[in-house]
Amino acid sequence: MTPAELSQAVQAAVSAAVEAGELAVAVPEHVTVERPKNRDHGDYATNVALQLAKAAGKPPRAIAEVLADRLRGITGVAKVDIAGPGFLNITFDAATQGELARTIVEAGESYGRNEALKGLKINLEFVSANPTGPIHIGGVRWAAVGDSLARVLRATGADVTTEYYLNDAGVQISKFAKSLQASANGKPVPEDGYVGEYIADIAKAITEGVPGVLDLPEDEQLQVFRTEGLTLMVAEIKRSMEEFGTHFDVWFSEKSLHDSGAVEKAIERLREQGHVFEQDGAIWLRTTDFGDDKDRVLIKADGETTYFAADAAYYLSKRDRGSEVSVYMLGADHHGYVNRLKAIVACAGDDMDRNIEVRIGQFVKMIRDGEEVRMSKRAGNIITIDDVVDWIGVDAARYTLGRTPTDSTITLDINVLTSQTNENPVYYVQYAHTRMCGVARKAAELGVDKGAAADFKPELLATQWENDVLGVLGEFPKILATAGELREPHRVARYLETLAGKYHRLYENCMFLPKGDEELTDTHRARLWLVEATRTVMANGLTLLGVTAPERM
Structure with missing residues (x-):
């Protein structure tokens, strides 16, 4: 079960409780489930009972009791505890947790991709x-x-x-x-x-x-x-x-x-919106109406158009070409551009809190x-x-x-960045990927593989190191969705570093392949599924950053 599936299960539990008359609240559109820092608190936790308490007119723990009874009946949930004021701590059985490895391997390059921003048209400059x-x-x-x-x-x-x-x-x-x-x-x-x-x-x-x-x-x-x-x-x-x-x-x-005359046409469009005025022989845009520190000249007294007029025409060009959100990524010396660009959007009749985003590096x-x-x-x-x-x-x-x-x-x-040490973050992540590829190569040399999906036994992935890796793997879709919504791709990189760290510890503590005359076991095969799942997510994340996922280093 993925975190997204668990979130839906908790949401369904709330819905069922409402239908049964046990709760009188609006069912939330989304329920947040998170990996607790202290693993003694279960595999995942949610504060949904605290969120619903005020609307339900009940103590959070009372709501948590209602939901816990329903969640305990879900296949794959081994335990549900109520902690503190009403947190729900949920523990999966090993098979449910380990099943994620098969899900990832079968999804391949598509694992992590989602539709959080489906249909949104963005111009990214x-x-x-x-x-x-x-x-x-x-x-x-x-x-x-x-x-x-x-x-x-x-x-x-x-x-x-x-x-x-x-x-x-x-x-x-x-x-x-x-x-x-x-x-x-x-x-x-x-x-x-x-x-x-x-x-x-x-x-x-x-x-x-x-x-x-x-x-x-x-x-x-x-x-x-x-x-x-x-x-x-x-x-x-x-x-x-x-x-x-x-x-x-x-x-x-x-x-x-x-x-093309687009600058002149843009000025006329802004004039139609009622924000253009003439003063001292020049033509101005009244940007102070929308937070700018001063009004801006569009055409100087000598008839020459300004850079600002071109900025206005450029924004309108983006809108005319179908952009719903225009993202401007500007340098550190462009702080003064933020309010004036937003003012152009407002003067054009658009929403400066939605139709434009200005990011300063x-x-x-x-x-x-x-x-x-x-x-x-x-x-x-x-x-x-x-x-x-x-x-x-x-x-x-x-x-x-x-x-x-x-x-x-x-x-x-x-x-640092040309060294092959853990201080070099790209080396640290890429080396983890090569280690995963190395396991696959060694398995091939030994003539063994992970076996068919039908023979995979996810319940055998039960050590703390395997559980830690599976927990991080399950977070990838959420990390990706958040990175997109907040326009913060660095979240993907930091996630990969966390995953690399968990995998390095797994590598040091678990045997993936038989040694010497040892026979290949179902545990070895299950771990090969986990290695392939981890390699898949690592490669997917590196690809999103435009960084190669090397097989050897």
């Missing part, structure tokens, strides 16, 4: 760094977290579109083009321009790819460097994202909003030998995604960046 240079360390964090979140959301039933917003219009692109032009002509890069070896590399690629570009008039030449430089830089970003295992369904151009730093690493030779003044991959690898980068809540700063220790 992340990274979205200016296409004026390589992805820096902050963007690498969002590449790991954003892609993992997309996988988790899809696994919980959501309809997700991942999107990269290319800021390919405006001042920074002009500075980028001028930097390329200066480098190609052997001149110093402008003081406020871009530096680093990549500028020289792109400039060289343009001069070789567009013969005669340096003979063009300066304005025409600059346009070539702008267009070609942008194309090459975007291609480079796409390459680095794909090699990092991060895929975007849509690469959305800011310039397209201006070229905190800073990342890297250290080696105790010293902070600050610069990249290629980019000049930042650490790039390629640097991170070169130093610690894709798996270590994705796992480590994804295992910490994004509202916390994080330090990546290169020495």
Whole structure:
């Protein structure tokens, strides 16, 4: 019996008690069951009696007695105790607990997936760094977290579109083009321009790819460097994202909003909602009506549209393309964007508490030998995604960046993350998976297997170590659903570390295979089912994080 099935059983017990006139309450839509920290308190516990007490007009323990009598009659429930003010502690018999191993193996890759967010259409935008240079360390964090979140959301039933917003219009692109032009002509890069070896590399690629570009008039030449430089830089970003295992369904151009007239149309739509006004020759959006610290200019007095106007048009584009919830994953220096983006949503007539979510990622730093690493030779003044991959690898980068809540700063220790020790979290988890694969390989060498499902004897999985692993395995669907609902993929990583720890202890205390002349027993076979179930969940979790599940290390 899984925790979800137990939750339904407790809910059914409440419903039956209501129908029998033993309780006069509304049946809860969902009943929470949890694994108690103290295993002497049973396999699972629920506080449903305390939750119902006020509405029922009865003491919690009296309600618990009613429900305990019904739960004791459920097949597979060995014991139901009432503790404290009215907690129900439920203990399964060994066969019911062990049956989970067969359930997981037969479900395979689908185990853990659920429909908690079924049908919800989410536009998930992340990274979205200016296409004026390589992805820096902050963007690498969002590449790991954003892609993992997309996988988790899809696994919980959501309809997700991942999107990269290319800021390919405006001042920074002009500075980028001028930097390329200066480098190609052997001149110093402008003081406020871009530096680093990549500028020289792109400039060289343009001069070789567009013969005669340096003979063009300066304005025409600059346009070539702008267009070609942008194309090459975007291609480079796409390459680095794909090699990092991060895929975007849509690469959305800011310039397209201006070229298509979408910005002007967005301003008119906002005007129709009654929140646009004119003052000092400019056109404004009254965002202070919805919590912003000041109203925002849409069109300046000189007729030039602002970045904010493009932000408004971009949000409306997402809505027009079917997004119910637009998730923006922004860098640590974008705190000021939260209220203004929410105000755009409200000014558009949408619900700023439902139709938009803005998440801010905190800073990342890297250290080696105790010293902070600050610069990249290629980019000049930042650490790039390629640097991170070169130093610690894709798996270590994705796992480590994804295992910490994004509202916390994080330090990546290169020495630790390239070591094969338990201090390295990705090694600790992946090594557990290789141990499981090793058991399967050894079994194959001995010519034994776990046997057919019909011959599996779940009641033989009765030691405390087996029970501990089964308990953690049962929590995976709930962990996944919570990670999706709260937009916190780090919960999956921390879960895998817990599972790895339980498996390592199981490995050290239980024999999975016969030794020497010992005969293969039903207990060995049952444990092989448990090993395969654990490997399945570990692989499923690593896949959701975009991390490989190696068979050997």
